[in-house]
Structure formats: structure tokens, C-alpha cells
Amino acid sequence: MPRMNAARKHPVDFTLNGRTVRAEAENRMLLSDLLRHEIGLTGTHVGCEHGVCGACTVQIDGRPARACLTLAQQVRGGDVRTVEALSRDPAELSPLQAAFRRHHGLQCGFCTPGILMSLDVLLRERPDAGREDIREHLSGHLCRCTGYATIVEAALAAAEEQRKEEKPNV
Amino acid sequence: MTRLETTGGLIGRTVERVEDAGLLTGRGRYIDDLPVRRDTAHLAILRSPHGHAGISAINTHAARALPGVIAVMTGADVARLTRSMTVGVKANVECWPIARDRVRYVGEPVALVVAENRYVAEDALDLIEVDYETLAAVIDPEKALAADAPVLHPSLGTNLINERAFRYGDPEKAFAAAAHRVSIRIAYPRNSCTPIETYGVIAEYDPGEDAYDVTANFQGPFSIHAVISRALNVPGNRMRLRTPPDSGGSFGIKQGVFPYVILAAVAARVSARPVKWIEDRLEHLTASVSATNRVTTLEAAVTADGRITALSWDQLEDCGAHLRAPEPATLYRMHGNMTGAYAIENVAIRNRVVLTNKTPTGLNRGFGGPQIYFALERLVHKIGDELLLDPLDVIRRNLVPADAFPYRTATGGLLDSGDYRAALDRATTEGRLDALRRQRDAARAQGRLYGIGYAAVVEPSVSNMGYITTVLTPEERAKAGPKNGAQAVATVAIDPLGSVTVKVASVPQGQGHRTVLAQVVAERLGLAMDKVRVNTELDTERDAWSIASGNYASRFAPAVAGAAALAADRIRARLATIAARQLNVTPDRVDFRAGTLLDRDNPDNAVSFGRVAAASHWAPGTLPEGTDQTIRETVFWTPDELQAPTAADGINSSLCHGFIFDFCGVEIDRKTGQVRIDRYVTMHDCGRILHPGMVDGQVRGGFAQAVGAALYEEYAYGGDGSFLTGTLADYLIPTVMETPEPLILHYETPSPFTPLGAKGVGEGNCMSTPVCIANAVADALGVEDIRLPLSPSRVSEWLYGEERPPSKPLDQTPVATGASGERMLTGSGSAEVTATRESVWAMLLDPNTLKAIIPGAHEVRKVSDTHFRAEVTLGIGPVKGRYRADIRLSDMVEPETVTLSGGTEGALGSGRGTGRVTLTETTTGTRIDYRYEAAIGGKVASVGGRLLDGAARVVIGQFFQALARHAGGGAPPSAAAGFIQRLLHLFGRHR
Known part of the structure; x- marks a missing residue:
């Protein structure tokens, strides 16, 4: 990586939700701030800025990552996906999102984008995930409203639905 | 009856929420998401690292000079443009949103910086130099009352800011006649339902009209609007307060944003720019707001068969450093229901409010309930123990x-409705208490630690705006004029195309108000839910509101949804009159179904809702005479039952009183002390249920927070006032793994006092669950003095006594001579260098040499021959921070001895101390002997002694190596290099 001047902004080229973007960021700028305040995608929320609450979770190269613990410059050349891209059609909800609505898996919705981005990875990588897998996966997120039960139910329902779609004859 | 039947098809059904599509797709509009003016600048706040200190000087020159900085303000600057915030009791104190000459809690604002962006604003904070004279701090509310306790507010002369005594019935007689007197003493800790979204404010000032325009994720009550306007010295109509469409949780906490509304408004005025401030998590946990901690002694007069005839309460409430509005409301919100779910006729109460060096308190879910029910329900269990009765029988009997x-x-409360015994019996049956008891017996037979706890509480909702005046004497109240009621407001409007909009001043933070209001109004008007759109943003300049507006005291379902139903009913009556003429029937025959208005006796005779509704817009001349428009109807509703306190201090503090009965089984791991909730049953009577999914969501959410309060969460302070739980890694919020799923049961008895029969439900488990779990732990361990949170270390102490000293002794024990809570370190040591005494002396007094040899030093400045200032960055364990050290030299005997004294400040901690350095000539050069004493406070002191000592050793080693190198080589540092000295280096105090 080239040596960069701390006082200046430097370009960050990366793929964001399937599109190539070029942004400018100081070295110390966090990815969460770049997404929210420079690019204007405010769906990624910041709850603690020290990596505990999980509200800022996005996907970087397919893996869940805390945007508040990632410097913007670290995603150069990478592939970033945020909650805004979860549903292909803005007028529709993805099966996971729809399950959250059906099961009341959210109240204030502040922690929800991070939880969705985490669960999206889990359900993609482990379509057979059961209750305990989901609970363990969710343990990296704090929700202060729901008491979690409906989040687990929503995730289980989405997993079940996904399995049905993948094996329509079963 | 478990559930009431739904009648109109929408109310009482678990429909999907209209809020969710936007929130699930990243299109929520929380405060930090809102578009702002292009010239908006950003505010950052310098905060006190001390629990208690005088401010002798603040130097902002360097901060002002930083490029990108627009304005820097201190308390004096803010005070010039504002007035002290209103204090809710008669007392000679002021309450400012920023410190002036003294800081009284860690995190108290000390200076404000407005800059082009937040990064630069925070850079500038580092450049502000504040000289503090630290004072002894007082953290414990009982110690704060001692004659020799440090006094926070000299104008008050004491830390006791309010005391009142109350007497209802004849408690003395009841106690004299009692077969038994049972008492309990409780110290309820501090905690917070801290939301995941922090505070945010966007403020503008218009000098042309001397008017402020502020958007904040405030939650109400809007009585606080009056406090803000007064503090900003403008009439209410020049303090426009708006709320964003979405808010990331509050649980009461966001009431506490209002001091920052004042600060941001002033910052906008001074910098002549719109100003935005988003609080960070450290700020939030340290200094936003907290529930009160309370010390309670509660005694009961009890008959031989367990009937309670009198209660005597002694409550010592700790409101932190300032009594901030609406405090001491936490202490008085429950005043009408101090007898809980029990029929107890005689009550004595002594209420004292004390100030300590902790964050000022404010709203927090449960507001006053956790504190009283912990005492009351622990006492009921204790009565069972002492009288050899089953605690469940004591509950039932009373x-x-x-x-x-x-x-x-x-005490004057009016419990609206219920059948507590029937609800309790249903809970024990459906919750299978018998099976749980068998389980306990079986576990105990195997030697396991298993206990069952109960709690019965009434959950008050819809606060009487007059309850807080119970803190005044009847004479003071008579002088001030009566305060009472609770105005709820809703507006129903119909546009020219016949679609319906509902507007309320309820300011939700995720409770789904928009969905429930659409249900209520659509049902009243015979429409599909999606024909009704609801707006819950509040703008004090344009919308209908009053002091009771906002989202607190569980007032939505009973009050706000009720007001919306009343507004819809008024419009409905007019629409029926208009339609009657078109249908050629009498208005009472008009029915509203599926978007039409029709003759109920001849459904074919119908006209569309839109057509009838539009008449007021398009053809007002066609309205029947005497029938008002159907364009917009605003209803204010305040219940008659909410009267001002009586001359005898009787107060109906809340309109509705839900009933909750909980029981649980817990098992305690004998080895680790871990408490596991095995089974939890919670029965609720919250009146008529408007949306079962949301009611259960409220119950589960409150329960999860209560599990946190019971087992994990505490705002912990060191004895010097240092705050020890400033991250979510220290303040432990339950994750999914720690949150069991309760069995939720309902028993609906509609409230006769609310339009829809609903009562509040949002806070109950925060009141019932902590004590229910504590009762189960008491049952398992046979321990009476149960303190929260029930962490494994605390439970282990009860199981095994205090931790035994290790078989192998640790490092020497520091000699503690500092203020309580500070970590004291003393020690001595020596090092040899090859240079002469004179050259070592010169080095130690030369800023350039010191900069080169002090690890992490950015700058060492010589203020005078005997005064140095240093800036250093040091990492201790996980805590890396920047520190400013101030060192003075005295008792100088060149080149032999010198005494160093001074202090160091940083956001993460502070220290002060003195050290004596002696230089002795040796055959090879110079021996440097050190003797030091230092006290370390603040967050860094909480990282643990061993870590601190280890880090100190490394830093001191680096210093000696550098000194030796600088002195022309020589011996490495002595292995026994002074302990305390290392510490001083650690904090950059070593010139």
C-alpha cells in the first residue's frame, strides 16, 4: 500500500452494492462514516463505535464486518454490501426482511440492518442453520427492544422458506 | 376470560406493522440520517475526567487556532446567553447544562467546539487545556449525608436537597398493634435501559427573530420544552422543537437529551451556523442519564396470619450531581401505588433526595418502579420466611x-380495574407452578441450588402531570397553584380525495404507534387499514401538543390511541349526518363498512366514504345545517381522575394500573456462581389489548432489559467518582444467549377510565422481573441481603465468602493514602548512569531532552524554570490515550535533590503525586534515587492493578534506557526500579 498523507483525502475505489464507486476519504475516516456521510447510504447504523453492538455490520467481500472498526481505506478494491442492497426490488422485501416483518423481529429498527447483514451471510453459507446456530450467530448483536425471541423466529422462518425454495419437491 | 373478543375487525389483531418496510430496507430516517443545511457545522464536547473538581482555568487558544474550528465555548460563554435550568424543588441551587466553575461528575460538559466536521472538532478538544483542582468526591448516598461529606453545591450547604414525610391512615397505631414487624433494607443500584441509538441534536438560530429551531431525538415529556425555552431565554414560540420520523429506541433515556438541546442551540447561535451533534457511546454511557440508585428501609406491620396492616418507607434517592427536570420524579411517580398490588390502609413515608458525584438521573423504563418493588416484594418474601408462610400465600392474602x-x-391512587387473585391463580395454573415446585424439590434432593421467586406488582401508566408537586408541601403547592391532568392529543384529517391522515404527539421510538393508530381510526371509520396514514413526527410550531405529549409513562395505548379514537368518532358522527341526507335516512342508521357509508337496514343504499368525506372540501354549502366540517378534527383528552394532590398529600399519580404477577425458577451453578433462569412466567393485565404482537413485544423487551438489570448491568463508579462502565464491553447488555424466553400470559380487564379500555404495558417487567429473580436467588441461597446485579462474583461471595488470598503472595501491596477509590501507588528505586550529576541534572530540567526520553511524549514545554507541561500518548492494556501532564519542581538543591509534584489529565484517567529525586556521585557516574507516591483515578485505573503495574514497568524501563543512552551510555535500569516512579512516567508526569 502506498504511503499516504494523513492530512489529505485519498481516493477509495470499491464496489458498493454491485456498483463501482469512487469516494474520497482521509486515512482516519471510518467506513461507517464514509458510507453514511460521504456516500449518503444511511441504512448502516452506528451504535457504539467500538465493535460491540453490531448495528453497523456490513458485508465486505461476502463476510460480515463492523463498519465502525474498518477504515474506509481498507475497502479499496473490495466488495461492500449494505442493507440497502438486501432486496433486489426496492418495492419488495427479501424473504429475510419479510420474515422480520411477519414475526415482529424489530421495534425501533436501529440494530436491524446489522442483524440482517449478519443473518444474510449465515443463511447463504449455512442453509441448514437451526435455532442454536442462529442464536450463536446473533450473539454478536445487541438489540434493546425485542428481547431477541422474535428475531430468532424470523430467522428460522426465513431459513425454512429458503430451504423450501431450494428443494421445491421436499 | 383470557382475551377480549375483537369486535370491529382491526383493533386487537396482530397486523403487520406499517413502519417495518422502511426500517428493514435501510430507509429509516433517524436523526443522523436527516438532510441538513449545507453549511451545517459539527459540535463536540470536552468532558470532565474528574468526579469532583474546581476549574481554575480553561485555555482554548490552541483549539481556536486549529484550522476548521469555528467556535470554542466554555461554561461562562454558555451562561452569558442562557439561564439556569429550572429545578423542581425549592432549593438554592442552579442547574447548568455545562460546568461553570466546578465539575461534579465524570463526563460533565466543560467546553464546546464547533468545527467543519466531527473529526476536526474532536482534534480541537485535545488542544483545550483545563486546570482542575480536584476535590474529594462522594458517591454513596448515605455518606453524602454525613456531616463531613464533601458538599457538591456550596450554595445549598448540604447534599440533602429535599426531604418530605408523609402519613396516611394511622401507621403508628397499626405498628403498635401488629403481631409482627418485619423490615428489610435495600440498596438498589444504578443502571440504564440505554438504547442502541445515542442522542442527536441539530440546531439553528435565527438572529433576526431571536428564535431557535432544533431537531432532536427527544421523546418527551414536552413539559421539558418549557425548561428549554426558559433556559434559552426565549418565549416558547421562539423555541421550535422537532423530532425525527424514526428514533432508535429510548426507554425513557432520550428525555435526557434536553441539556444538549440547550448547548447545541447556543453553539449554533455563537457560531452563526447550523450545528449538529451526535453523541458517541462513551459519552452516552458516561454522561447521558441514568436511573436513580436508592437506599430503602421498608418495614411492615403484619398480623399473625400474614396480613400487612401498615408500611413504613424510608427512601433515600440519589439523583446524581444535579437535580435535573423532571427529577425528583423517579421518587414520586409511584407515590399513589406505594402499597403495590396490596390493600394496605396505613402508610408512613420519609423521602429524602440526595446529590452525589454521579451523572444526573432522569427517565428510565420502569421509572421508580424497580426501586420500590424491589423493596416491597423482597419484604413480602421475607414476611413469608419469618412467619413460616408460603410467600405466595402472603401475596394472595394481601x-x-x-x-x-x-x-x-x-396514598391516594385509584386502581382502575382488575381481578388480581384470578389472574394470579390462572398464572400459577397455566404457568405450571406445581411442576416447577417439584422440579425445585428434585434439584435440591440432588444437592443443586435451585430457587423459586414471585413478584406481584401494579404497573402504573398515564402519569398525572401533577404528581411531581407532591414533593412540595401543601403550603408550597397552594402558593404555586394546582398542577394535574395529562393532555393527550390526536388529529384526524381527511383530504380532498377522501383519504385519512392521523397526527399525534406521541413521539414513538419503535413502539409501532403508526400501525396501532391506523388500526384504531380505520376501524372507527370502516376503512381498510391502508386507507389511513399516520404521522408521528412532532413540530412544536405547527402541531397540537401539550406538556404531557411524548412517549413515556406507557401512555400511548390508554391515552393517545384513545384520543385518536375520540377524534375519529367526532368525524364519524359528522360524516354520518352528511351521509344520512344523501342516503335519505336518519344519522343513527348510517353504518361505516368497507369504505362505504350505508343504511344499516338496507345495505344497498350506500355512498362511498370518499364522496361523503370530500363534501367538506368541494361543496361545503351542501353540509346539513349545524354540521361542522370533516376536514380536520383535533381532540385533546385529559382524564378527570387525574386530580392535583390533596391537602393531605393524597395523589392519584397515574390513571391506569395494570397488574403483573411473575414467578420464576432459577438454578445457581455452585462452582461459578452463575445464575441461570430456568423458567419464567409473566402474567399481565394491561386492560384491553390493541395489538397482541406489540404487547408481547413490549413484555419481552422489558423483560430482557430487566434480566440485564438483575444479572449484568450496573453503572459502576470508583470511590473518586471515576466511571468504570463506559463501553458496551464493560456495561453488559444481555445478548440473545443471556435472554431466556418468558411464558407470557394475559388477563384482560378493560380500564373504565380510558376510551379504548387499554392500560399501559411497556414498563411492567422492568418493575417485576429484577425482584422476581432476586427472590428466586434468595430462595436458592437462603441469603437475605440480595444486591443487584447478581453477577457470578457477587453470588460466589455469598456462596463461599470473600475470595481467599492466593497461596503465593502478589507484588507488594500499594499503601493507600489517597481519596477512596483512587488507586494508590508508592515506591522507590534507583538507576545508575555514567554522566555527572550536573549533566543529569541539566537533562532532567531540559524540555528537549525530556521530550526525547519520555516514552510517547509529543511535547514538553517549559512554562517557567520550575514548571513543565508535557503531552504524551500512552497505551495501558487496551486503553490508549493522550495525557497532559503538569509538573512543578520544588525544594531544589542543585545538583542533588529535587521534589516533583503535579498532576496529569486525560480523557481516560488522571493522576497526581509527588516524588523526590536524589542524585549521588558514584565512581562511574551518578546514581539516581527515586521515592514516589501517586494516586491514579479515572477509567485507566479500572484496567486492573497488574496490567497497570506491568505497563508501568515497561514505560519506566524505556525511560531509563533512553536516559542512560542520552547520558552517554552506561548501566541499564535497575531491575528494582521504583514502582511509583514508573507510574509517574506512565502518566508523563516525569517532566
Whole structure:
């Protein structure tokens, strides 16, 4: 990586939700701030800025990552996906999102984008995930409203639905 | 009856929420998401690292000079443009949103910086130099009352800011006649339902009209609007307060944003720019707001068969450093229901409010309930223990009987409805208490630690805006004029195309108000839910609101949804009159179904809702005479039952009183002390249920927070006032793994006092669950003095006594001579260098040499020959921070000895101390002997002694190596290099 001047902004080229973007960021700028305040995608929320609450979770190269613990410059050349891209059609909800609505898996919705981005990875990588897998996966997120039960139910329902779609004859 | 039947098809059904599509797709509009003016600048706040200190000087020159900085303000600057915030009791104190000459809690604002962006604003904070004279701090509310306690507010002369005594019935007689007197003493800790979204404010000032325009994720009550306007010295109509469409949780906490509304408004005025401030998590946990901690002694007069005839309360409430509005409301919100769910006729109460060096308190879910029910329900269990009765029988025997409703409590509350015994019996049956008891027996037979706890509480909702005046004496109240009521407001409007909009001043933070209001109004008007759109943003300049507006005291379902139903009913009556003429029937025959208005006796005779509704817009001349428009109807509703306190201090503090009965089984791991909730049953009577999914969501959410309060969460302070839980890694919020799923049961008895029969439900488990779990732990361990949170270390102490000293002794024990809570370190040591005494002396007094040899030093400045200032960055364990050290030299005997004294400041901690350095000539050069004493406070002191000592050793080693190198080589540092000295280096105090 080239040596960069701390006082200046430097370009960050990366793929964001399937599109190539070029942004400018100081070295110390966090990815969460770049997404929210420079690019204007405010769906990624910041709850603690020290990596505990999980509200800022996005996907970087397919893996869940805390945007508040990632410097913007670290995603150069990478592939970033945020909650805004979860549903292909803005007028529709993805099966996971729809399950959250059906099961009341959210109240204030502040922690929800991070939880969705985490669960999206889990359900993609482990379509057979059961209750305990989901609970363990969710343990990296704090929700202060729901008491979690409906989040687990929503995730289980989405997993079940996904399995049905993948094996329509079963 | 478990559930009431739904009648109109929408109310009482678990429909999907209209809020969710936007929130699930990243299109929520929380405060930090809102578009702002292009010239908006950003505010950052410098905060006190001390629990208690005088401010002798603040130097902002360097901060002002930083490029990108627009304005820097201190308390004096803010005070010039504002007035002290209103204090809710008669006392000679002021309450400012920023410190002036003294800081009284860690995190108290000390200076404000407005800059082009937040990064630069925070850079500038580092450049502000504040000289503090630290004072002894007082953290414990009982110690704060001692004659020799440090006094926070000299104008008050004491830390006791309010005391009142109350007497209802004849408690003395009841106690004298009692077969038994049972008492308990409780110290309820501090905690917070801290939301995941922090505070945010966007403020503008218009000098042309001397008017402020502020958007904040405030939650109400809007009585606080009056406090803000007064503090900003403008009439209410020049303080426009708006709320964003979405808010990331509050649980009461966001009431506490209002001091920052004032600060941001002033910052906008001074910098002549719109100003935005988003609080960070450290700021939030340290200094936003907290529930009160309370020390309670509660005694009961009890008959031989367990009937309670009198209660005597002694409550010592700790409101932190300032009594901030609406405090001491936490202490008085429960005043009408101090007898809980029980029929107890005689009550004595002594209430004292004390100030300590902790964050000022404010709203927090449960507001006053956790504190009183912890004492009351622990006492009920203790009565069972002492009288050899089953605690469940004590509860049952004392419950308010079903035929007594509405029941006037001894302290003036009016319990609206319920059948507590029936609800309790259903809970024990459906919750299978028998099976749980067998499980306990079986576990105990195997030697396991298993306990069962109960809690019965009434959950008050819809606060009487007059309850807080109970803190005044009847004479003071008479002088001030009566305060009472609770105005709820809703507007129903119909546009020219006949679609319906509902507007309320309820300011939700995720509770789904928009969905429930659409249900209520659509049902009233015979429409599909999606024909009704609801707006819950509040703008004090344009919308209908009053002091009771906002989202607190569980007032939405009973009050706000009720007001919306009343507004819809008024419009409905007019629409019926208009339609009657078109249908050629009498208005009472008009029915509203599926978007039409029709003759109920001849459904084919119908006209569309839109057509009837549009008449007021398009053809007002066609309206029947005497029938008002159907364009917009605003209803204000305040219940008659909410009267001002009586001359005898009786107060109906809340309109509705839900009933909750909980029981649980817990098992305690004998080895680790871990408490596991095995089974939890919670029965709720919250009146008529408007949306079962949301009611259960409220119950589960409150329960999860209560599990946190019971087992994990505490705002912990060191004895010097240092705050020890400033991250979510220290303040432990339960994750999914720690949150069991309760069995939720309902028993609906509609409230006769609310339009829809609903009562509040949002806070109950925060009141019932901590004590229910504590009762189960007490049952498992046979321990009476249960303190929260029930962490494994605390439970282990009860199991095994205090931790034994290790078999192998640790490092020497520091000698503690500092203020309590500070970490004291003393020690001595020596090092040899090859240079002469004179050259070592010169080095130690030369800023350039010191900069080169002090690890992490950015700058060492010589203020005078005997005064140095240093800036250093040091990492201790996980805590890396920047520190400013101030060192003075005295008792100088060149080149032999010198005494160093001074202090160091940083956001993460502080230290002060003195050290004596002696230089002795040796055959090879110079021996440097050190003797030091230092006290370390603040967050860094909480990282643990061993870590601190280890880090100190490394830093001191680096210093000696550098000194030796600088002195022309020589011996490495002595292995026994002074302990305390290392510490001084650690904090950059070593010139």
C-alpha cells in the first residue's frame, strides 16, 4: 500500500452494492462514516463505535464486518454490501426482511440492518442453520427492544422458506 | 376470560406493522440520517475526567487556532446567553447544562467546539487545556449525608436537597398493634435501559427573530420544552422543537437529551451556523442519564396470619450531581401505588433526595418502579420466611380484592380495574407452578441450588402531570397553584380525495404507534387499514401538543390511541349526518363498512366514504345545517381522575394500573456462581389489548432489559467518582444467549377510565422481573441481603465468602493514602548512569531532552524554570490515550535533590503525586534515587492493578534506557526500579 498523507483525502475505489464507486476519504475516516456521510447510504447504523453492538455490520467481500472498526481505506478494491442492497426490488422485501416483518423481529429498527447483514451471510453459507446456530450467530448483536425471541423466529422462518425454495419437491 | 373478543375487525389483531418496510430496507430516517443545511457545522464536547473538581482555568487558544474550528465555548460563554435550568424543588441551587466553575461528575460538559466536521472538532478538544483542582468526591448516598461529606453545591450547604414525610391512615397505631414487624433494607443500584441509538441534536438560530429551531431525538415529556425555552431565554414560540420520523429506541433515556438541546442551540447561535451533534457511546454511557440508585428501609406491620396492616418507607434517592427536570420524579411517580398490588390502609413515608458525584438521573423504563418493588416484594418474601408462610400465600392474602375496584389506595391512587387473585391463580395454573415446585424439590434432593421467586406488582401508566408537586408541601403547592391532568392529543384529517391522515404527539421510538393508530381510526371509520396514514413526527410550531405529549409513562395505548379514537368518532358522527341526507335516512342508521357509508337496514343504499368525506372540501354549502366540517378534527383528552394532590398529600399519580404477577425458577451453578433462569412466567393485565404482537413485544423487551438489570448491568463508579462502565464491553447488555424466553400470559380487564379500555404495558417487567429473580436467588441461597446485579462474583461471595488470598503472595501491596477509590501507588528505586550529576541534572530540567526520553511524549514545554507541561500518548492494556501532564519542581538543591509534584489529565484517567529525586556521585557516574507516591483515578485505573503495574514497568524501563543512552551510555535500569516512579512516567508526569 502506498504511503499516504494523513492530512489529505485519498481516493477509495470499491464496489458498493454491485456498483463501482469512487469516494474520497482521509486515512482516519471510518467506513461507517464514509458510507453514511460521504456516500449518503444511511441504512448502516452506528451504535457504539467500538465493535460491540453490531448495528453497523456490513458485508465486505461476502463476510460480515463492523463498519465502525474498518477504515474506509481498507475497502479499496473490495466488495461492500449494505442493507440497502438486501432486496433486489426496492418495492419488495427479501424473504429475510419479510420474515422480520411477519414475526415482529424489530421495534425501533436501529440494530436491524446489522442483524440482517449478519443473518444474510449465515443463511447463504449455512442453509441448514437451526435455532442454536442462529442464536450463536446473533450473539454478536445487541438489540434493546425485542428481547431477541422474535428475531430468532424470523430467522428460522426465513431459513425454512429458503430451504423450501431450494428443494421445491421436499 | 383470557382475551377480549375483537369486535370491529382491526383493533386487537396482530397486523403487520406499517413502519417495518422502511426500517428493514435501510430507509429509516433517524436523526443522523436527516438532510441538513449545507453549511451545517459539527459540535463536540470536552468532558470532565474528574468526579469532583474546581476549574481554575480553561485555555482554548490552541483549539481556536486549529484550522476548521469555528467556535470554542466554555461554561461562562454558555451562561452569558442562557439561564439556569429550572429545578423542581425549592432549593438554592442552579442547574447548568455545562460546568461553570466546578465539575461534579465524570463526563460533565466543560467546553464546546464547533468545527467543519466531527473529526476536526474532536482534534480541537485535545488542544483545550483545563486546570482542575480536584476535590474529594462522594458517591454513596448515605455518606453524602454525613456531616463531613464533601458538599457538591456550596450554595445549598448540604447534599440533602429535599426531604418530605408523609402519613396516611394511622401507621403508628397499626405498628403498635401488629403481631409482627418485619423490615428489610435495600440498596438498589444504578443502571440504564440505554438504547442502541445515542442522542442527536441539530440546531439553528435565527438572529433576526431571536428564535431557535432544533431537531432532536427527544421523546418527551414536552413539559421539558418549557425548561428549554426558559433556559434559552426565549418565549416558547421562539423555541421550535422537532423530532425525527424514526428514533432508535429510548426507554425513557432520550428525555435526557434536553441539556444538549440547550448547548447545541447556543453553539449554533455563537457560531452563526447550523450545528449538529451526535453523541458517541462513551459519552452516552458516561454522561447521558441514568436511573436513580436508592437506599430503602421498608418495614411492615403484619398480623399473625400474614396480613400487612401498615408500611413504613424510608427512601433515600440519589439523583446524581444535579437535580435535573423532571427529577425528583423517579421518587414520586409511584407515590399513589406505594402499597403495590396490596390493600394496605396505613402508610408512613420519609423521602429524602440526595446529590452525589454521579451523572444526573432522569427517565428510565420502569421509572421508580424497580426501586420500590424491589423493596416491597423482597419484604413480602421475607414476611413469608419469618412467619413460616408460603410467600405466595402472603401475596394472595394481601392482594386488593376483586370487588374493591376502583380501589383508592392509602396514598391516594385509584386502581382502575382488575381481578388480581384470578389472574394470579390462572398464572400459577397455566404457568405450571406445581411442576416447577417439584422440579425445585428434585434439584435440591440432588444437592443443586435451585430457587423459586414471585413478584406481584401494579404497573402504573398515564402519569398525572401533577404528581411531581407532591414533593412540595401543601403550603408550597397552594402558593404555586394546582398542577394535574395529562393532555393527550390526536388529529384526524381527511383530504380532498377522501383519504385519512392521523397526527399525534406521541413521539414513538419503535413502539409501532403508526400501525396501532391506523388500526384504531380505520376501524372507527370502516376503512381498510391502508386507507389511513399516520404521522408521528412532532413540530412544536405547527402541531397540537401539550406538556404531557411524548412517549413515556406507557401512555400511548390508554391515552393517545384513545384520543385518536375520540377524534375519529367526532368525524364519524359528522360524516354520518352528511351521509344520512344523501342516503335519505336518519344519522343513527348510517353504518361505516368497507369504505362505504350505508343504511344499516338496507345495505344497498350506500355512498362511498370518499364522496361523503370530500363534501367538506368541494361543496361545503351542501353540509346539513349545524354540521361542522370533516376536514380536520383535533381532540385533546385529559382524564378527570387525574386530580392535583390533596391537602393531605393524597395523589392519584397515574390513571391506569395494570397488574403483573411473575414467578420464576432459577438454578445457581455452585462452582461459578452463575445464575441461570430456568423458567419464567409473566402474567399481565394491561386492560384491553390493541395489538397482541406489540404487547408481547413490549413484555419481552422489558423483560430482557430487566434480566440485564438483575444479572449484568450496573453503572459502576470508583470511590473518586471515576466511571468504570463506559463501553458496551464493560456495561453488559444481555445478548440473545443471556435472554431466556418468558411464558407470557394475559388477563384482560378493560380500564373504565380510558376510551379504548387499554392500560399501559411497556414498563411492567422492568418493575417485576429484577425482584422476581432476586427472590428466586434468595430462595436458592437462603441469603437475605440480595444486591443487584447478581453477577457470578457477587453470588460466589455469598456462596463461599470473600475470595481467599492466593497461596503465593502478589507484588507488594500499594499503601493507600489517597481519596477512596483512587488507586494508590508508592515506591522507590534507583538507576545508575555514567554522566555527572550536573549533566543529569541539566537533562532532567531540559524540555528537549525530556521530550526525547519520555516514552510517547509529543511535547514538553517549559512554562517557567520550575514548571513543565508535557503531552504524551500512552497505551495501558487496551486503553490508549493522550495525557497532559503538569509538573512543578520544588525544594531544589542543585545538583542533588529535587521534589516533583503535579498532576496529569486525560480523557481516560488522571493522576497526581509527588516524588523526590536524589542524585549521588558514584565512581562511574551518578546514581539516581527515586521515592514516589501517586494516586491514579479515572477509567485507566479500572484496567486492573497488574496490567497497570506491568505497563508501568515497561514505560519506566524505556525511560531509563533512553536516559542512560542520552547520558552517554552506561548501566541499564535497575531491575528494582521504583514502582511509583514508573507510574509517574506512565502518566508523563516525569517532566
